[in-house]
Amino acid sequence: MSSELLPYTVKPHPVTGVYSGKLGVWLFLASEVMLFGAFFSAYILLKVGAPLEGPAHWPLHSERHMSWMIGGFNTLVLIISSVTMVMAWVSLKSGNFGKARMLLGATVALAVLFLVIKITMEYIPHWRDGLTTNTSNFWGIYYTMTGLHGVHILGGIVVISYFIGPGSKLWHENPEYYTNRIECTGLYWHFVDLVWIFLFPTLYLMS
Amino acid sequence: MADAHADVSKHVRVYWIVFGALIVGTTLTVVVANIDLGHTTNLVLALMIAAAKGTLVAAIFMHLKWERSASVWISLGLCAVLFTVLMTLPVLTVNDYPPGVKHDRTGSWDMLPATTVVEHEGGH
Numbered sequence: 159m160s161s162e163l164l165p166y167t168v169k170p171h172p173v174t175g176v177y178s179g180k181l182g183v184w185l186f187l188a189s190e191v192m193l194f195g196a197f198f199s200a201y202i203l204l205k206v207g208a209p210l211e212g213p214a215h216w217p218l219h220s221e222r223h224m225s226w227m228i229g230g231f232n233t234l235v236l237i238i239s240s241v242t243m244v245m246a247w248v249s250l251k252s253g254n255f256g257k258a259r260m261l262l263g264a265t266v267a268l269a270v271l272f273l274v275i276k277i278t279m280e281y282i283p284h285w286r287d288g289l290t291t292n293t294s295n296f297w298g299i300y301y302t303m304t305g306l307h308g309v310h311i312l313g314g315i316v317v318i319s320y321f322i323g324p325g326s327k328l329w330h331e332n333p334e335y336y337t338n339r340i341e342c343t344g345l346y347w348h349f350v351d352l353v354w355i356f357l358f359p360t361l362y363l364m365s
Numbered sequence: 366m367a368d369a370h371a372d373v374s375k376h377v378r379v380y381w382i383v384f385g386a387l388i389v390g391t392t393l394t395v396v397v398a399n400i401d402l403g404h405t406t407n408l409v410l411a412l413m414i415a416a417a418k419g420t421l422v423a424a425i426f427m428h429l430k431w432e433r434s435a436s437v438w439i440s441l442g443l444c445a446v447l448f449t450v451l452m453t454l455p456v457l458t459v460n461d462y463p464p465g466v467k468h469d470r471t472g473s474w475d476m477l478p479a480t481t482v483v484e485h486e487g488g489h
Contacts, residue, residue: 175434184437188444195451203455230395237387244380244426251373341428348426355418358391359411363398 168334183342187349194353197303201360204295214294219364222296223287228279229362232272233354239268240351243318243344250337255329258340262322265347269315276308300361307357310350317343383425390418 165171166178174181208216242264249258284290284297291301321340329336394414398407424430432438 170434174436176432176437181434181436181440185440188440191444191448192451195448199451199454202452203458206455206459226395226398230391233391234388237384237391240422240426241380241384245377248373248377248380345427348422351426352419352422355422356415359394359398359415363394363411364408 168332168338177338179338179342180345183345187345190349194303194306197299197306198356198360201299201303204299208295217294217296222361223284223289224280224362226362228275229358232275233358235268235272235275236351236354239265239272240348242268243347247337247340247344250329250333250340253333255326255333259322259326262318262340266315266318266322269311269318273308273311273315276304303357304361307350307353310353314343314347314350317346379425383421386421387418390414390421 164178168177170176171178171181205216208214242261246258246261246265249255249261281301289297291298321336321343325339326336328339394411397410397414401407402410429441
């Protein structure tokens with residue numbers, strides 16, 4: 159798609175001061191803050207209102223069958239993926255497309271690793287233990303929040319893979335436009351990392 | 366292009382420092398959570414460390430430190446206000462019962478209703 163059809167894809171818009179794609183992604187991320195914020199708000203409300211005893215009580219940390227080591231390792235995986243993502247943008251700014259592509263590939267690999275760990279070492283064992291969305295409010299909100307985050311990881315994998323594959327043609331036609339699109343993708347990816355930074359202590363460490 | 370290259374190269378060192386800080390922050394979160402400092406202290410510390418890590422990601426990796434666009438800052442400012450309202454809502458609603466009604470959390474859901482009407486002394 160040529161930049162004539164979509165104006166201000168490279169140069170900043172005279173009114174907003176940023177290229178249009180970047181402003182669009184920031185507005186989208188603002189809506190994402192409200193989406194995840196609503197779930198964090200619901201989490202607090204459910205927690206403070208939960209009965210202290212009985213089957214619907216809020217489980218203590220020891221009752222959750224969740225290992226902080228798995229959660230901590232996944233945190234590390236996402237932090238490293240944020241670094242590879244930002245370094246890919248740096249490589250493009252320096253004109254090194256090959257290195258950028260390799261770093262984007264590493265980001266996708268780390269994202270896949272995160273999902274594989276989450277599903278095989280947590281979701282499946284929890285489900286086998288009978289800890290499903292129906293077990294209690296805690297497990298309901300746990301699956302909702304981590305599931306929504308997982309869907310965002312999946313979305314990131316699709317978008318980054320597109321820019322490694324068919325979307326990379328743009329680099330040869332308009333390198334600056336391609337670099338800006340990677341910056342926008344990076345903004346989204348760092349936001350996904352940021353959400354996990356709050357999910358990890360909330361779900362794995364706090365009783 | 367050469368200037369842009371020089372600018373970006375300066376950022377790289379900052380990115381690695383932030384990477385180190387995020388690893389230290391994550392380790393600190395786990396260590397603090399495993400020390401019994403009381404529920405409230407543990408909670409506040411965990412959230413403070415998470416907020417510090419989140420700020421680093423937003424400021425450096427998401428380039429907000431170098432962002433000068435008023436449009437972006439106005440959007441994010443409005444978002445921050447609404448987010449604060451969203452986080453305050455549970456605090457405002459948790460004890461929001463009509464006069465004379467007391468919430469009892471000691472019972473399980475099998476024993477609902479968990480709210481009881483307190484009889485007025487010297488009632489009608």
